[in-house]
Amino acid sequence: MAKRTRALHRKTAKIADVAELAGVSVATVSRTLARPEVVTEETRTRVLAAVRDTGYTPNISARNLRVRKTMVVLVAVPDIANPFFAEVLQGIDDTLSTAGYGLIIANLAGSPEKEARYVDLVCAGQADGVLLLCGHVMRSPDRDLREARVPLVAACEYIPRESFPQVTIDNVGTAREAVQHLIELGHTSIAYLSGPKSNILEQQRLEGYRQALREAAIAADAGLILPGDFTFRTGVEAGRALLALEPLARPTALFAANDEMAIGLIKTVHAAGLQIPDDLSVVGFDGIAYADYCEPTLTTIVQPRRDLGATAAAELIALMTTDKLGLRKDITLPARLMLRDSTRPPPKSRGHSRSRTRSG
Amino acid sequence: MAKRTRALHRKTAKIADVAELAGVSVATVSRTLARPEVVTEETRTRVLAAVRDTGYTPNISARNLRVRKTMVVLVAVPDIANPFFAEVLQGIDDTLSTAGYGLIIANLAGSPEKEARYVDLVCAGQADGVLLLCGHVMRSPDRDLREARVPLVAACEYIPRESFPQVTIDNVGTAREAVQHLIELGHTSIAYLSGPKSNILEQQRLEGYRQALREAAIAADAGLILPGDFTFRTGVEAGRALLALEPLARPTALFAANDEMAIGLIKTVHAAGLQIPDDLSVVGFDGIAYADYCEPTLTTIVQPRRDLGATAAAELIALMTTDKLGLRKDITLPARLMLRDSTRPPPKSRGHSRSRTRSG
DNA sequence: CAAACTGGTGTAATCGATTACATTTATATC
DNA sequence: GATATAAATGTAATCGATTACACCAGTTTG
Numbered sequence: 089m090a091k092r093t094r095a096l097h098r099k100t101a102k103i104a105d106v107a108e109l110a111g112v113s114v115a116t117v118s119r120t121l122a123r124p125e126v127v128t129e130e131t132r133t134r135v136l137a138a139v140r141d142t143g144y145t146p147n148i149s150a151r152n153l154r155v156r157k158t159m160v161v162l163v164a165v166p167d168i169a170n171p172f173f174a175e176v177l178q179g180i181d182d183t184l185s186t187a188g189y190g191l192i193i194a195n196l197a198g199s200p201e202k203e204a205r206y207v208d209l210v211c212a213g214q215a216d217g218v219l220l221l222c223g224h225v226m227r228s229p230d231r232d233l234r235e236a237r238v239p240l241v242a243a244c245e246y247i248p249r250e251s252f253p254q255v256t257i258d259n260v261g262t263a264r265e266a267v268q269h270l271i272e273l274g275h276t277s278i279a280y281l282s283g284p285k286s287n288i289l290e291q292q293r294l295e296g297y298r299q300a301l302r303e304a305a306i307a308a309d310a311g312l313i314l315p316g317d318f319t320f321r322t323g324v325e326a327g328r329a330l331l332a333l334e335p336l337a338r339p340t341a342l343f344a345a346n347d348e349m350a351i352g353l354i355k356t357v358h359a360a361g362l363q364i365p366d367d368l369s370v371v372g373f374d375g376i377a378y379a380d381y382c383e384p385t386l387t388t389i390v391q392p393r394r395d396l397g398a399t400a401a402a403e404l405i406a407l408m409t410t411d412k413l414g415l416r417k418d419i420t421l422p423a424r425l426m427l428r429d430s431t432r433p434p435p436k437s438r439g440h441s442r443s444r445t446r447s448g
Numbered sequence: 449m450a451k452r453t454r455a456l457h458r459k460t461a462k463i464a465d466v467a468e469l470a471g472v473s474v475a476t477v478s479r480t481l482a483r484p485e486v487v488t489e490e491t492r493t494r495v496l497a498a499v500r501d502t503g504y505t506p507n508i509s510a511r512n513l514r515v516r517k518t519m520v521v522l523v524a525v526p527d528i529a530n531p532f533f534a535e536v537l538q539g540i541d542d543t544l545s546t547a548g549y550g551l552i553i554a555n556l557a558g559s560p561e562k563e564a565r566y567v568d569l570v571c572a573g574q575a576d577g578v579l580l581l582c583g584h585v586m587r588s589p590d591r592d593l594r595e596a597r598v599p600l601v602a603a604c605e606y607i608p609r610e611s612f613p614q615v616t617i618d619n620v621g622t623a624r625e626a627v628q629h630l631i632e633l634g635h636t637s638i639a640y641l642s643g644p645k646s647n648i649l650e651q652q653r654l655e656g657y658r659q660a661l662r663e664a665a666i667a668a669d670a671g672l673i674l675p676g677d678f679t680f681r682t683g684v685e686a687g688r689a690l691l692a693l694e695p696l697a698r699p700t701a702l703f704a705a706n707d708e709m710a711i712g713l714i715k716t717v718h719a720a721g722l723q724i725p726d727d728l729s730v731v732g733f734d735g736i737a738y739a740d741y742c743e744p745t746l747t748t749i750v751q752p753r754r755d756l757g758a759t760a761a762a763e764l765i766a767l768m769t770t771d772k773l774g775l776r777k778d779i780t781l782p783a784r785l786m787l788r789d790s791t792r793p794p795p796k797s798r799g800h801s802r803s804r805t806r807s808g
Numbered sequence: 809c810a811a812a813c814t815g816g817t818g819t820a821a822t823c824g825a826t827t828a829c830a831t832t833t834a835t836a837t838c
Numbered sequence: 839g840a841t842a843t844a845a846a847t848g849t850a851a852t853c854g855a856t857t858a859c860a861c862c863a864g865t866t867t868g
Contacts, residue, residue, distance in 0.1 A: 115817070116818075118855070126815085127817085148855095150853070150854035153513050178529055178555065178557070205548075212508050214550070235503075320737070382743070383719075463826095474826090475827075475849080479846095482826085486845090506825065510823070514825050514827085
């Protein structure tokens with residue numbers, strides 16, 4: 089038992105050991121490390137030598153307890169395996185870790201228990217701030233993240249009616265732009281492959297799709313809205329649904345609410361003999377790395393993924409250090425339509441190519 | 449200043465507040481929360497009511513300081529944006545978070561400064577254990593992770609000559625199997641698309657490739673070993689290198705050290721008119737999700753990614769809780785060859801199909 | 809030469825929980 | 839009814855750092 093305790097609680101030098109070795113008080117050691125300029129040249133060298141000799145590293149729990157900080161931020165991610173979020177995370181990690189913050193990644197994975205655990209963590213003061221990449225404020229059965237009164241910033245998915253800063257792109261506008269591109273190519277029968285109805289991003293992208301059609305005076309056809317949930321699998325299903333249609337009833341173009349579904353759909357209809365983009369033009373959304381790897385490469389809205397993360401992180405740091413908890417400042421980052429190989433004018437026999445001049 | 453301090457250090461109930469409200473001592477409150485069965489039914493309800501009324505949550509820094517634990521483990525990942533590691537991470541997250549551990553993800557991204565920062569973090573006792581997904585033990589200029597005397601487990605990439613547990617697959621054996629598959633289809637001119645030479649996984653997979661050739665008495669041709677570094681980009685470059693060869697000098701099959709490069713290569717040679725698998729069979733390694741999304745779907749070695757993570761995490765938990773620091777236990781998980789659409793016998797005009805009977 | 813500073817250092821309180829040990833109260837035993 | 843035993847609770851030390859305040863020596867200033 090004694091033996092076990094000794095091994096588990098391996099001994100590390102503490103500040104008192106350093107003080108003793110250097111022949112100074114603990115206060116002086118602490119000061120030397122925090123603000124070297126306030127101590128004498130001579131004590132400084134003595135203390136630093138003692139630090140090296142003892143291999144001292146401050147105990148962070150003790151420091152946190154004393155200064156009431158953790159230097160950790162929690163990032164809530166709907167799903168780490170999603171390549172889009174993985175890249176946003178890189179941006180977050182870049183800024184946060186150079187600013188000296190640690191990162192706890194809360195992989196929600198649609199599990200309310202996990203969500204609750206993380207809310208408790210934050211409420212317990214385990215984090216100095218929270219970055220929300222999910223479309224709602226986190227809750228546990230009896231707590232709400234906002235009760236933690238911890239700095240909060242949301243990114244990627246806009247959360248309506250909240251008072252904390254949010255960093256997003258203009259989803260409605262860019263979705264509209266994507267569909268306008270198809271319209272300019274001459275398409276008039278344009279399908280939409282949607283995300284889960286309850287998702288805010290989905291609602292905004294759908295709205296953009298509708299606006300573009302309305303502006304071009306193209307009648308909206310509810311039959312052209314295919315259900316999906318942002319996963320590759322539902323892209324495949326939507327592809328099958330498309331194939332099941334009468335060839336002449338098929339749309340000549342499709343706008344997908346994200347890239348993964350677009351790629352799933354392309355793969356499916358291509359395997360059945362449809363040529364992309366000859367028989368069907370496809371535009372995606374997100375700009376994940378694979379959109380440029382697939383065959384054909386995908387025309388898509390590329391979001392500034394790293395930048396979204398980096399900006400949100402910077403905003404959070406500002407919030408944590410300046411204590412302007414109430415100040416709301418939404419930031420909209422630019423996203424652009426990237427023209428690649430999956431779009432072209434509709435086949436001559438169909439559609440009414442209006443602006444052939446443009447060739448991107 | 450006073451105002452600012454008040455807001456930053458927002459007040460949360462502490463154990464003394466709960467004790468006062470419930471009319472008991474702090475020890476009783478602590479016990480009620482830790483081991484409810486040791487207090488009276490009556491005090492328990494009084495205390496729990498007080499906890500709810502005050503909204504009390506224990507301060508974790510204080511607890512950690514006292515019990516010398518952090519309930520956090522650090523996971524060192526070469527690159528979070530790599531889909532392979534993202535899936536391993538999911539497995540890790542699953543087991544670790546249900547066991548009540550938090551997760552700090554150290555995204556090394558090839559940066560020695562980051563690596564050093566994280567080593568210091570661990571040495572400072574900020575983590576109870578470390579999971580290494582990279583192929584080397586982490587170091588800072590003056591420290592080495594092993595000095596932290598913290599439980600350590602490695603996964604995915606085997607680190608030779610170390611005494612901590614490692615969870616991997618049989619890279620040599622499965623690589624050999626992948627190449628044997630090509631040989632059984634009748635290929636005799638088989639290229640290898642390599643990873644970075646210094647990488648252990650690369651060395652093992654190359655060894656498997658060599659073994660398979662040797663067993664089949666196929667002479668190794670150094671010109672058939674193409675350089676790569678595990679990225680999509682080098683797959684594209686290797687594809688160009690292949691296209692630059694005299695058509696008759698081209699290999700009829702290729703084994704890539706990972707899927708991303710295989711996909712890059714396929715895309716490139718396909719765009720130049722080569723048919724996959726008719727003109728070139730390709731086998732990958734890893735089994736990332738996109739290996740099943742690309743066109744054609746990729747025959748590959750699928751690693752049990754989630755399971756690798758989960759197993760390593762479980763091993764680490766065992767280490768952290770039982771204190772058997774010395775006990776080395778390597779675990780090899782099964783990986784299997786997944787036959788898909790990117791392989792078939794070589795064109796009749798070339799190669800010498802030896803075993804046409806097998807058709808997978 | 810005394811008073812007023814100033815720069816460097818030490819003493820001790822503090823952060824908020826856990827827990828060994830002491831103490832009280834209730835129950836069983838002879 | 840006295841004593842041993844068990845059960846429940848309280849008191850206070852402890853974890854390891856930070857920092858307000860006290861103190862002292864040396865320098866300036868009038």
